[in-house]
Amino acid sequence: MGRRSHITRPFVSARVLVGHRRSQGSDYLLALYLAAIAGASNAGGFFALGQYTSHMTGYLSQIADNLVVGNLVVVATAVLAIGAFVTGAAFCAVLVNWARHRVGRQQFALPVAAQGVCLACFAFGGVFSTAPGRLFALACLCFIMGMQNATITKISGARIRTTHATGMITDIGIEMGRACYALLLPGSSVKVNREKLRILVSLVLAYVLGGIVGALGYAHVGFYFSAPLAALLLALSLPSLLIRPLGKR
Known part of the structure; x- marks a missing residue:
């Protein structure tokens, strides 16, 4: 019994991270x-690209600038990128709402798994050496x-956005300003939200560290470095999709 519990513990932990019952702790860890x-x-x-x-x-800036200079190829590429990003967010919303009504407990595991499958596809984008192949990638x-941004937005109730570093850094600046104001006027009611600041800083650091690892990985093995990233996403999501809830047979 003890051995079985030890073996299944990682699967239970993964199911908690993407489970339908959320806590601030699970939101924070999944966001990390x-x-x-994302980094x-x-x-x-x-x-790679x-x-x-x-x-x-x-x-958006590329669209504006290149419309002025008449570089329509860059404009079309930027429109493709934005359209794909919006489509990804919309697809996530469709998955979450479909799963909420059809399979309930898997509403957040499903979009995480879909991201893993898409990253696995991206890992083989390097086989396309043509311009259309690079546009596909x-x-x-x-x-x-x-x-991904839509997934963590839905899971956290719009409290966290993992790819929107500009927003996170802006919030860090706001909290630092509140801290400075509180130091200058200690009798005021303005107080820094230390917990929020800690979460924001750790998310930005996670993004940067991920970027360093990704830069090293993609620089050495190219597109194929996406495979372990895809495996991590699938490892987080598949226990909820494949394993029955505890206590059920």
């Missing part, structure tokens, strides 16, 4: 995993980024 994977994937987009695939603000990765 996803932020690190690694974004680095992969740069090394020369594009940062989570940076939608940059793509770009769209695939932007689709994954949109899915």
